Amino acid sequence: MSNKFAILLVAGVTALCAQETPLDNSVKINLPPDSPLTLISANLGESHVTQRGSAVVLDLDVTLTLHNSSPNRVRGVTLLVAAQEVTPGGKASVSVPSLDVPPSQNFPVRINLRLLRPAQIAGGPLVQVNLDGVLFQDYSFYGPNRLDSRRTMTAWEMEAQRDRKYFKSILAARGVDGLKQAMLESLNRQAERPRLDVQVSRGRAVTSAAVAEHNARFAFLRFPDEPVEPVEGWAEIAGNEARNPRIDVRNLSSRQVRSVEIDWIVTDRQGKQYMAGSVPASGPEFNLKAGSTSRVLQDTALRFSRISNDGGAPVAIAGMTGFVGQVEFADGKVWIPNRESLANAQLLGILEPSPEEQRLTDLYRKKGPKALADELNKF
């Protein structure tokens, strides 16, 4: 009987604290009239809004079914998720790369988010979902591109082509057994890849410790075919925080470069290397003509700690390495390092796998080598 009373008490308190309300018009999905994708349905599943005093918690788990109404095969989609006035300046997006959707076919995109914000903010939908971009098989692009989705999805598609070609060559040369071996190696690399917990903030917001700060210099890895070379670079280091990376780059090609992304590796005091993130530079202020030099600069702080369930210990940064991870030319074409360069620089064990490699290894794990071989033979 005592247990029953306790349960009743808990239920009572919970009911006082939280009140669920229907979603009503909390979510709005906007596709432009001339969009190559049309919305077939939006399944809100168990999505709900909970009122907690003067705050609102939105748990959104929506699966959109989109229809490819264009004459081209869709390779990737990015949806911009805007959460009204919450977290001013904050935005979210959900991208689905590595697609192969023929014309007139439907495909799903799932968005799963949680939003906590004050309820007193003026009306309108809590969340708006807008199309930011669609990438097609021929690398043509549709969309407002507010999030630079064109470059990102083009790079993912190029990585997908690169990695599919690699695994297809193994399949052709060594058969399904060879493909199986390559998959096991990839899974092993993914499992053993050193990882850190990284917090990102603009400026100096995450700084907490009174640790001596110093300027640390980047060491650079070079690739034989890179169109842009890193010249020199620095970041401010204070304990486990790295701030304001700035890297000078020179355009070695004969074409104008619109954006550059430098991948950033940090080394701890034991000499172990971790992928820290990337330092991108793009926009009108970044103009890298043929043969010219420019600076990649970000006013950001990254804080590194060990991955742990209870809040990991800080990881002091002993060294930094950078390399050119992506270059976008003025005509929209993108350069990425080839697989051989990454292997030669021993980066495959440090970098996260490409989305396509992640998808293929997942397919292998769930459905086996035969299903993977069938998938690779599709295109």
Added chain:
Amino acid sequence: MTHPNQSTLALYAGQDLGWFARRRTERHLARCGECRGEVRAFASARDNLVALNELPAISWNRLAAEMKANIRLGLAAGECVRGERTVEYFSPFGLLSSARTLTACASVMALVAAGLLLQRSTPPLQTASAGEGAVLRTTPNGIELNQGGQTLSLLHARSGDVTYSAGAQGSMRAGYVDSDTGNITINNLYVQ
């Protein structure tokens, strides 16, 4: 393996356990991932509650008073039920030997602790200007943008292997294969 009950884990997450119980729970958590996950969930819920404190629409004092009244009601009802039982229940040792009574006490303690937690003085939700104090981080279920107590999270529930990457322009990315659609899905959060 015997697991601590939910009340104990909730109290542990809130650092409200006594010394002995805390040590015992710590020993268990050191070898039990499932319970560590529970503690993380309680800690996360507690963070949310902290962020929700001081909200004008709820009178926390009234809520605490109602909780106390409900607890008294529960105890009184318990006494009614026990009324016709033997006198050994009035002995302190007999009282402690009853599993039901112990469970009831633990539940009441959890409620009292929750009440105290709700009454803690914490900063209210703030309206921050663009980018000010915004932090992107990974959580066990996804990636989160937190600014002035307001949060926006993109979740990857029910998905196994997730790759994270940070962008020095102020972004955080999580890539995973969605278990329902089978598609690789990449969630991004940005601070500007």
